[in-house]
Amino acid sequence: MSHTLGVRQAQKQKTRQAFLDAALALLEEQSLSSLGLREVTRAVGVAPTAFYRHFPSTADLGVALVEEALGSLHTVIAGTVSAAGDGDERIERTVELIARHVREYPAHIRFIARERNGGVQKVRAAIAEQLARFTAEVKTALAQHPESAGWNDDDLLMLAGLYVDQMLMTASNLLDASPEEQDQVIRAATRRMRLISIGRRHWLR
Amino acid sequence: MSHTLGVRQAQKQKTRQAFLDAALALLEEQSLSSLGLREVTRAVGVAPTAFYRHFPSTADLGVALVEEALGSLHTVIAGTVSAAGDGDERIERTVELIARHVREYPAHIRFIARERNGGVQKVRAAIAEQLARFTAEVKTALAQHPESAGWNDDDLLMLAGLYVDQMLMTASNLLDASPEEQDQVIRAATRRMRLISIGRRHWLR
């Protein structure tokens, strides 16, 4: 099934990845709408025109980055949310998972948080779509919990969205926090989710 | 107390305001980090060098925009949160206030949401500071409520932050929503805040 793709295509994918990496690094201190094509090619060490062999524009580079940053994450979080354990345990595990992910891929998080409301429409749309899929998956995971008995679809979706937004904000806050502040951020995020979880238990009248 | 300031300074403030307005308009479809000095002066209809008479750089223009967008808002929301009425009523009034503000100053909201995680450090810091002050004010307003009896400061601050973030996200969602989607956004936001409010009531063990 998986062809060992030729030297040619392998090299192409390699430089393509180099573009993605270089762009991600440059985007740590600026937004996508100010990222120049030449700037990226310079960082990769390649001629400006080579860029067009891979992306029509920097906006499409951005869309590719969205895939890279969020595409692989789906199963991970959904799995955590649906894992066994009581509420508090699940919350702590989720927050810890977020913290680890931030430590491992800080540039990805920064990029998503920044461009979610950024100036490039195409990228905003791509992020919104991924987060919507994300929310839907969290919703079906939440639906498995016994606490969700009697909940209608709309309310479940609302809760899932609340959780997803909370996760993203926590991740973003961790990025901006100094090492000694991080514990405080984690504790605050945990308390937030705990409060939401309490609200969830008493939602049905 | 209020001097009728001379023709000179009046004209200066007038063009300064023109800079702010033009920049805000341009920032609807791009981020501050890509906003050019010449771009702004062109929009105002003034020579590029005139810019320096008012701001050292576009980043400082951004900081001034933060003041304009968030500076006046303090008393408004705090007043709403501390207003009388039961929980649900207060929530609906708050959401409605947000919706009206978005309708009235959409560009301001867009700017804040975009640059909160944007690529310009100075502006991010300015927004963070304003939102922190904001959160503190909401906290003292929440402290007045009878439901807050027995709450410690940390938890109150946590709740206030949750509310503030929720308000900003709601405002941002309203911006991206088409006219016919807006009611749905408002209802979803209301349910979110209701759930948080329920969690609040059952927070103390």
Next chain:
DNA sequence: AATCCCGGAGAACAGTTGTTAACTGCATGG
């Protein structure tokens, strides 16, 4: 072995950018 395909290089294009210096006109304060 001869051919095609295609990722990348090179050069050139018209515009744009931020910043400098030296100027002009006019409201202002003595």
Next chain:
DNA sequence: CCATGCAGTTAACAACTGTTCTCCGGGATT
């Protein structure tokens, strides 16, 4: 009423931008 201060102008600078066209070399295909 005159001298000063200062918002805004003009001109010029080197550096940078995205995009086009032409070319090259070597893996892929037959």
